[in-house]
Amino acid sequence: MFADLPLTALRSFESAARRLSFKAAAEELHVTPTAISHQVRQLEAWLGTPLFERRARGVALTGEGRRLFDAVHGALLDIVHRVDSLRPQRSVGSLTVTTTASFAALWLIPRIGRFYQQHPELSVRIDTGAQVVDLNLDAGVDVAIRYGGTPPSGLVRHGGLRERFGVYGASDRIERLAADPAPTLIGVAWGDSTLYPCSWAAWCERAGVAWLGPDTVVRDYDEEHYAMHAAGAGQGLVLASSIVVAGSVARGLLAPVRPDITVPGETYHVLTVPGRERHPPVRAFLRWLDAEMRAL
The missing domain is CATH 3.40.190.10 (Periplasmic binding protein-like II)
Structure with missing residues (x-):
């Protein structure tokens, strides 16, 4: 069933698509950029469709590349979470949340103590950088609480605050x-x-x-x-x-x-990439966050 899947090429593609850089993917996977490019071209030939648009400064995903990335990234994420759950000595559960500085300072942080009371074994890192994080491309961020507008396509919305x-x-x-x-x-x-x-x-x-x-x-x-x-x-x-x-x-x-x-005003949207909500620390945080928002 899986014998014909080009797993090495899919892994190379996922890294290059998430970082939007063959060089960054090569550094992450400890190979050369040429090796990443070769794997991606092999995958494109196997699929019969281009996955990247080659540009003067880096690369961009095609529509087909975006759909494949969503599927491969979610699948690899599930594998990582399952493997971690089977390790005899698991690392302390943690997750990263990105949001605005004001929402973090005035709403989230004053309430986060209640989350730790329920889940003392977990740790939440709150990122309030000015640059909007693309959850599809940054695997280091688990949950985004975004202000206003229409949530980007390809993300799962878990409620919000109006x-x-x-x-x-x-x-x-x-x-x-x-x-x-x-x-x-x-x-x-x-x-x-x-x-x-x-x-x-x-x-x-x-x-x-x-x-x-x-x-x-x-x-x-x-x-x-x-x-x-x-x-x-x-x-x-x-x-x-x-x-x-x-x-x-x-x-x-x-x-x-x-x-x-x-x-x-606007709405604060709670977002994840598909599949990320199944990660136990993320699932616990989303449940707590939903309860806090419903209590308002």
Whole structure:
């Protein structure tokens, strides 16, 4: 049944497809780039279809290459997990989660202690790098919690959180609002998003306040947790996600301004590559994460 499968070529292909580099695959498998290229060409000839587009700077997967990578990567991942489970001395279970710095700081990390109480034998590494990780190409990341947009094709979605935006401030700052018709506003300056400016305008319109104008003082921060710390220190009013502000409200650091007025935001999607959810540490984390999100 499996006698004709080119296993060496499939392994070489998986590494090259995940890294999008024959050189990187060669380093990973301790062979030469020429050997990787030879194995890939043999596999393409065996299948009768190209798997990569050769470009001046590296390679890219074709549609057929992407479909084959999804299948091979998932199968190899299952084999690794099964073999690890059979070892007499198994390594400590661990997983890596990638998400935004704000979601990690304001939502995930304050709650992660409850996960460790349930699973003290597991370890979670949280990656908040600015670069979006391609789960299909980076086998070192198990779960992604992505903000907004449509999840990429080829990934499995395991639920998520839908946010709404409201305005918050320190309690003493809110008490002075009646005497301050033009309060300082705090937001987040995302270079690739108009969400905050549009949401500020929508909130002010619904609340019937004229806070946005040519003389309005607006202070933007690169990350939501910076903006909320500034608001908590009484420096102004912050437009904040209901998800990431929940902890600050619960601790009394921030209070809502006109809690009846909110505007829609985006969704935090929980994603894995197909098959990764069967890995025991990942399965445990996803179950815990789903329970935490449903409790909100």
